[in-house]
Amino acid sequence: MTTRVLLYGVGSPVVADVEESLHRAGLALAAGIRNRPCESHLSEAATILAPEALSPDLLALPFLVPLFTPAHRRLAAGEAAARGLAHPFTLIDPSVAAPRRIDLGSGCYVNAGCSLGAASRFGAFVFVNRGASIGHHADLGDFVSIGPGVVLAGHVTMGRGSVAGAGATILPERTIGANAVVGGGAVVTRDVPDGCLVLGNPARIVRRDIGGYQGLPVT
Known part of the structure; x- marks a missing residue:
């Protein structure tokens, strides 16, 4: 043990x-x-x-x-x-009620006060920060980062190395591309292509080919 x-x-x-x-x-x-x-x-x-x-x-x-x-x-x-x-x-903070049906990759961390929906998949080294709500059937790729207070509705997919900033909301069945960044407080109503930065409510693409969060791609 x-x-x-x-x-x-x-x-x-x-x-x-x-x-x-x-x-x-x-x-x-x-x-x-x-x-x-x-x-x-x-x-x-x-x-x-x-x-x-x-x-x-x-x-x-x-x-x-x-x-x-x-x-x-x-x-x-x-x-x-x-x-x-x-x-x-892989560490889920004891304050979090982990569902019976969840597939967690190696090296994941879920911070205090989060809510995890059932039938979800987390890739390797996913990082979920304080108070985030991850909906059912989420599919988070390797090295995804979720900021504090983020809300992912059901059936959201996030590609490898993508980031959802603090307080962002992603509506059901949306896909966030690899190395894309959803800015803090944004509300995503449409799919976000790879390597794009989206801001606002509703979220709009403000930059393309950003490389990744802080300009650094996960390859």
């Missing part, structure tokens, strides 16, 4: 929420891995290590990548694997 988990990457403020989720789940934070020069957002009591300091016993542990930006999460997950970490961990 898993009792200790590594966090690979400590520079994002959201790492504080992931640490709290581990605590609520009764899991110990074995260490945070500072894979880039940065300030750590873990608690003062947390052990912070460089990747080079990963010992064989630590390499055997499961790990999470607590980063919201899909491309950063993709890069860090690849680095972790190259270092010898072989067990991506």
Whole structure:
């Protein structure tokens, strides 16, 4: 039974929420891995290590990548694997009622206060932030990021590396393309093509070929 988990990457403020989720789940934070020069957002009591300091016993542990930006999460997950970490961990905060019928890929994280609909599929390393509502039959591709308070109605599909910003709403049976970004507060009533940024209510395409969130694609 898993009792200790590594966090690979400590520079994002959201790492504080992931640490709290581990605590609520009764899991110990074995260490945070500072894979880039940065300030750590873990608690003062947390052990912070460089990747080079990963010992064989630590390499055997499961790990999470607590980063919201899909491309950063993709890069860090690849680095972790190259270092010898072989067990991506999926964590649903204990405050969330997980449905019986849900397919969760490796390395997923669901933050506190979320609602998860039944018969949904999450790809690898999906990140769902605080208070989001994911409707039934959602299909979220690898490295999708969902911001705080997002609402996905039923049968929404989001492509690899796409992002829904804080407070966005996506209406039923809409598809968000790979590496597309739905801006905070937008209301999506139509499908969004790959690599587009949409804003507003109703959401409109304001930029095409953006690469991805923060201009960084997940390939």
